Amino acid sequence: MKGIKLKEKCPIDGKIAFLEGKDNTYFFCAYHYFAYHNLKDGYHLWNEKLEKKLSWEEYLDTILKLKDKSDNLVGEWVKDVISFLLKKQ
Amino acid sequence: MNVQESKIRTPFVLCIAEKPSAAKRIANALAEKGVEQITIGKESIYKIVRKNENLIITAASGHIFSVVQDGYGSEFPTYDFKWAPLYKKSRGSNEIKKDPYSQRILNIFKILKELIPKAEKIIIMTDYDQEGEVIGGIILKELGGEKIFRTAKRMKFSTLTKDELKLAYDKLLPTIDFNLFEAGVTRHYLDWLYGINLSRALMLTYKRETSKFKSLSTGRVQGPTLRFVYDREIKIKSHVPIPFWQIKIRIFIDNNPIELKIEKNFEAEKEAKRKAEEFLKGEIYIEKIEAKDVRISPPVPPNLSNLQGEIYRLYKIPPEQTLAIAEKLYLGALISYPRTDAQQYPKDLNHIEIINKLAQQKNYISLKKFVLPIKKNRPVSGKKTDPAHPAIYPTGEKPDKKLNSKEFKIYDYIVRRYFATLAEDSIETRKKIVFSINKQEMVSITITKPKKRGWKQVLNIKEAKNKFSESLEKLREGMNIEKFEVKTEQKYTTPPPRYNPSSLLKEMEKNEIGTKATRAEIINTLKKRGYLQGKESFEITELGLTVMEILKQNSPIITLPDLTRQVEQSLAKIERAEIDSNTVILQGIVYLHKVLLDLHNERKNIGQALDASVDPKNQNKQNYGTCPICKTGKLEIRIARNTGKRFLGCTNYFNTEIKCNASFPLPQKGKIEKTNKKCPADGYTMVKVITNKRIWYWCINPECPERKKWGKNSDFAKINNEGD
Numbered sequence: 001m002k003g004i005k006l007k008e009k010c011p012i013d014g015k016i017a018f019l020e021g022k023d024n025t026y027f028f029c030a031y032h033y034f035a036y037h038n039l040k041d042g043y044h045l046w047n048e049k050l051e052k053k054l055s056w057e058e059y060l061d062t063i064l065k066l067k068d069k070s071d072n073l074v075g076e077w078v079k080d081v082i083s084f085l086l087k088k089q
Numbered sequence: 090m091n092v093q094e095s096k097i098r099t100p101f102v103l104c105i106a107e108k109p110s111a112a113k114r115i116a117n118a119l120a121e122k123g124v125e126q127i128t129i130g131k132e133s134i135y136k137i138v139r140k141n142e143n144l145i146i147t148a149a150s151g152h153i154f155s156v157v158q159d160g161y162g163s164e165f166p167t168y169d170f171k172w173a174p175l176y177k178k179s180r181g182s183n184e185i186k187k188d189p190y191s192q193r194i195l196n197i198f199k200i201l202k203e204l205i206p207k208a209e210k211i212i213i214m215t216d217y218d219q220e221g222e223v224i225g226g227i228i229l230k231e232l233g234g235e236k237i238f239r240t241a242k243r244m245k246f247s248t249l250t251k252d253e254l255k256l257a258y259d260k261l262l263p264t265i266d267f268n269l270f271e272a273g274v275t276r277h278y279l280d281w282l283y284g285i286n287l288s289r290a291l292m293l294t295y296k297r298e299t300s301k302f303k304s305l306s307t308g309r310v311q312g313p314t315l316r317f318v319y320d321r322e323i324k325i326k327s328h329v330p331i332p333f334w335q336i337k338i339r340i341f342i343d344n345n346p347i348e349l350k351i352e353k354n355f356e357a358e359k360e361a362k363r364k365a366e367e368f369l370k371g372e373i374y375i376e377k378i379e380a381k382d383v384r385i386s387p388p389v390p391p392n393l394s395n396l397q398g399e400i401y402r403l404y405k406i407p408p409e410q411t412l413a414i415a416e417k418l419y420l421g422a423l424i425s426y427p428r429t430d431a432q433q434y435p436k437d438l439n440h441i442e443i444i445n446k447l448a449q450q451k452n453y454i455s456l457k458k459f460v461l462p463i464k465k466n467r468p469v470s471g472k473k474t475d476p477a478h479p480a481i482y483p484t485g486e487k488p489d490k491k492l493n494s495k496e497f498k499i500y501d502y503i504v505r506r507y508f509a510t511l512a513e514d515s516i517e518t519r520k521k522i523v524f525s526i527n528k529q530e531m532v533s534i535t536i537t538k539p540k541k542r543g544w545k546q547v548l549n550i551k552e553a554k555n556k557f558s559e560s561l562e563k564l565r566e567g568m569n570i571e572k573f574e575v576k577t578e579q580k581y582t583t584p585p586p587r588y589n590p591s592s593l594l595k596e597m598e599k600n601e602i603g604t605k606a607t608r609a610e611i612i613n614t615l616k617k618r619g620y621l622q623g624k625e626s627f628e629i630t631e632l633g634l635t636v637m638e639i640l641k642q643n644s645p646i647i648t649l650p651d652l653t654r655q656v657e658q659s660l661a662k663i664e665r666a667e668i669d670s671n672t673v674i675l676q677g678i679v680y681l682h683k684v685l686l687d688l689h690n691e692r693k694n695i696g697q698a699l700d701a702s703v704d705p706k707n708q709n710k711q712n713y714g715t716c717p718i719c720k721t722g723k724l725e726i727r728i729a730r731n732t733g734k735r736f737l738g739c740t741n742y743f744n745t746e747i748k749c750n751a752s753f754p755l756p757q758k759g760k761i762e763k764t765n766k767k768c769p770a771d772g773y774t775m776v777k778v779i780t781n782k783r784i785w786y787w788c789i790n791p792e793c794p795e796r797k798k799w800g801k802n803s804d805f806a807k808i809n810n811e812g813d
Contacts, residue, residue: 015701030638035327042329049332051358066330066581073581075328 012080028081035077039063060086103208105201107215107224109133110420111249111508111717112148115214118254119144121267130196139258145204151668153194153201154227156281165289166685168678170281172227174198198232198613205233212239213265214466216426218477220606223273226265229460241265246436250484251423272663275670279656279677284308286681290688291636291695295703298696301728302741304702306618309653310611315620315629316648317596318588319637322629330581337527340373341572342560349524349532354580361577371527373570380520380752387509387544389432389471390480393605394598396427396503396808401591404498404626408594409609415481419522422486424503428606432471438482440468440511446485453504459512459547461678482507505548513543522709523565536561587626600650601657633700639695644684652680713737713763713789714774719752724774724789726761727752735761737776737789753789770795 009015028036044057047053053060054062058084066073108111109132116124116135125136135146152175159169176198178184185195201363205211207791211233213225229238231572243262246253265283287673288306296302334355339346355361391399396415399406415427434440448457461467471480483504520536536558539545546550555561588596592613597608615621620633629637640648656677662668714721722741731738734757742748755761759780766775767786775786788796 015698017552029324031634034323035329038327041384042331045331051362053711063329073328073330073583075326075584077326078329080233 012084031077032081035075036081038075039078039081057086057089100209101145102212103204104144104209104212104214105225105228106148106668107221107286108150108420111147111214111216112146114249114422115254116146118249118251119146119258128746129200130522132191132196132200145208145809147200147204147213149201149224149228149324150194150197151229152220152224153197156277158285161725162302163289163293165293166284166682167285167289168282168584172231174231174291179318181379202232204239205229210607211237212244212261213241214244214246215249215808216424216428217243217245218428218606219273219276219604220428221236221270222266223277226270227274229265237413239264243674247478248425248484250486254508268664268666271670272413272660275673276656276660278306278674280310281679282674282681283647284311286685286791287640287688290685291699294692294695295522295699297529298692299700301700301703304618306614306698307636307647309638309647309656310607311604311615312647313600313650313653314593314597314611314643315633316616316622317593317600317627318615318627319634319641319648321585321588325584325587328582328584330583332358332579334358335574335578335580336361336365336368337578338368338373338532338652339574339576340524340559340570342564342570345557345559345560347534347557349526349534350567351526351530351532353530354617358577358579365577367529367574367576368527371529373437373524373526373573373683375564375566375568375570376523376525376531378520378522378564378566380518382516382518382540384514384516384543385543387469387512388506388548389469390434390482390510391469391503391506391691392430392432392473392475392480393427394430394483394594394608395432396499398591399506399593399607400499400502401589403502404495407609407624408494409589409613410495411499412606412609414496415503418496418500418503421489422484423488423500424484425477425480425482427481429481429676430473431478431480432473432607433480434468434470434482434510435479437438438479443483443485443507446487447504450487451683453503453508456505456508459508461511461513479680509544509547513541514542515543515545518681520562522561534561587623587628589626593627601654602650603653617719632699632702635698637693639688639698642746643687643691643695645680647684653794712740713776715792716741716749717750717773719749721747722749722751724751726755754791756787768793768795 001027010027010032012032013029015031016030039060043055043056045061046059063074064079064086104112104115106115112135113133116137119139120135120137121139123137127134127136127226132147137146155175156170157173157177158167159171160167174194175194176185178186183190183449205228211229213221215221215225220561225241225243226238229241233241241264243265244254244257245260245262287308291305291307292303295305300654334357336351336355338349338351340349341347355364369479389395393412397411400406400411401408412427417442418424419427444457444460447453453634481503483500488500508734514591516539518538518540520534520538522536523531523533525531534555536555537553538558539552542552570714582697585590590609593612596609597603597611598605602608612627614635618632619630620636622626622630637648646652656673659668659673659676662671663670712725714724716722716724716739719739719741722739724737725740726735727738728734735755737753737755739749739751741747742751755776761776762777762779764775764777764786764810766786768775768790771788771790771793772787773790775788778785778787790796
């Protein structure tokens with residue numbers, strides 16, 4: 001994680017955001033950035049696998065509602081990012 | 090009473106045990122006529138006669154010396170060290186700590202200091218491993234000098250039973266193991282160098298960048314251990330579940346529903362559904378039935394990690410507690426020395442005697458019948474060895490007093506596992522029924538039936554039962570399944586499980602991190618430092634994440650097992666006299682210096698990152714307006730380090746050019762909230778103070794002419810939300 005941009009803060013937890021985290025509109029800290037990218041990669045995979053294609057919003061909503069017995073199925077940082085993105089929209 | 094008053098007359102042989110309870114047991118075992126107990130302060134020493142020699146048996150209390158900085162200061166880097174008694178207040182100081190533990194160490198120190206020079210001969214009787222060698226060797230070096238260190242004898246034993254102790258006394262080693270000692274002290278030096286310097290680098294950087302204090306630490310073993318949890322946490326917290334599909338077939342035999350699971354996972358929904366439809370239209374018949382007997386060997390003799398893992402699995406007793414209890418059982422002569430890596434018993438161990446002794450205890454009478462004759466393949470042995478000690482086994486001695494519940498569980502497991510290693514194989518009949526699904530997929534179900542329970546009965550292992558095994562037994566090759574259902578099930582990829590005390594310990598062992606004796610303690614330290622949380626599964630905290638991020642960015646190798654593994658290999662080489670201790674220490678310092686320089690260069694970022702994690706509130710720290718003194722800084726709430734009281738301070742305090750010292754006291758009770766109000770008297774910022782009883786506004790200026798007049802009933806101080 002090189003190139004710390006000190007003035008930018010992660011909109012989710014206020015931590016220092018990393019340059020690599022710049023994705024059009026949002027800066028995220030390293031952890032939320034990682035989660036965000038997993039989400040984006042996941043979107044393509046979901047639509048490759050499902051019969052009925054999902055829109056980005058439907059996908060986010062579906063992931064957020066997924067639960068297993070221990071509620072550990074969806075990563076905490078992934079949930080943070082989804083909540084942030086849905087709120088923004 | 091002191092040593093002089095205690096009628097100890099020369100000539101005498103001084104025997105130094107590792108702990109007082111071991112000293113007492115050794116004295117009782119070796120005494121030919123009787124044991125005279127002499128109390129000096131709160132310590133007991135034992136006078137006995139053996140083979141016409143007067144023996145004085147005394148004890149350390151584990152380590153009574155530790156590595157400290159040689160010289161003053163708390164800066165980093167610091168590479169000068171020495172050994173100092175544990176009772177001293179700080180490095181280089183002669184002040185004595187007042188707590189009971191330090192007072193006890195002082196007393197032991199005085200006893201040893203007086204007895205060592207007077208002794209005709211000295212025998213080190215500490216536990217026979219690296220630590221035992223260091224405990225004994227350093228006492229001799231520091232209190233007796235090089236000559237005594239070189240000439241003292243060594244008694245080697247693995248259990249504190251009378252017979253073994255007598256035998257060990259008859260076969261004294263001519264000196265301590267100098268190579269083992271060198272390896273042990275080198276480990277202490279390296280741990281000190283890495284621990285003190287890296288921890289100071291974190292703490293001092295945090296202090297200098299934030300003017301706050303927090304106890305932070307890391308080291309060459311802590312770093313990689315935390316890294317395991319960190320890497321796992323990243324995977325868990327950023328896990329996005331991806332769907333996949335499974336096909337489940339439910340067959341009905343005697344109307345009993347039995348699930349058949351197709352092992353293959355289907356990546357796409359469409360493919361899974363198509364396949365399921367095909368299966369539904371097709372037929373299911375029994376392709377073949379295979380039955381065979383499978384022999385299962387007993388578990389091998391346990392080393393410490395095996396014991397800790399099994400006890401955690403069975404009883405959820407944390408590994409560090411298992412070690413503490415096992416040590417207590419060892420000091421009670423009930424089991425062999427527990428800090429061992431070996432999975433093999435000593436070749437000359439008298440199993441018949443141990444079995445007969447154990448069979449005298451009512452809990453174990455029934456286990457004797459499971460034991461096979463001792464021959465080539467019994468007892469079973471594991472692969473791991475330890476040059477110092479064998480695997481853990483019971484001595485056969487009966488407990489002197491009633492064991493508490495946890496002690497009994499661990500003792501009972503050790504006894505049963507010992508019997509299991511000597512017992513018959515367990516035999517089970519496994520019947521594999523292979524179903525052909527539409528001539529495309531083969532799915533099998535295995536029914537297991539115990540034929541001979543063998544060692545499993547010794548360890549009280551329950552057999553898993555298949556609910557419908559009776560119905561399945563009726564199936565024959567070629568039979569068609571008339572009634573069945575097929576369905577697809579959507580599943581999701583799951584994140585890896587969090588580490589628990591046992592799995593983290595296993596990961597450390599697999600990666601050769603730490604020693605058998607220190608691993609559990611390292612995990613405990615990570616918890617104490619606030620890097621890990623949770624009892625049954627470990628979650629990394631915000632602070633743990635930040636510390637790891639800092640180390641990973643600035644010196645990744647400190648967080649990887651490779652460095653520690655290299656050190657362990659170097660220590661093993663010292664033990665084998667293949668490399669010099671000084672070379673290993675120097676290599677360590679050269680590497681460490683580079684890491685410290687990198688950390689120093691990144692101090693600003695490190696300070697900020699730590700600040701946000703140590704006190705997460707700091708991330709969204711509110712500012713309470715512009716500083717009225719420097720006019721550029723912002724006011725924020727801070728806590729005075731000396732008094733613990735809160736106040737408003739200027740952010741330019743940390744700006745080395747401006748260094749604004751402005752500070753404004755705040756009420757110490759109640760919640761402080763920011764407002765947009767300005768004081769009508771002097772124009773200073775006003776804050777809102779909310780307590781259980783009232784809410785009022787507070788001008789931050791202590792010299793405010795109006796504030797001085799305020800009383801509870803002042804109009805100015807009354808609730809007023811206008812303009813807020």
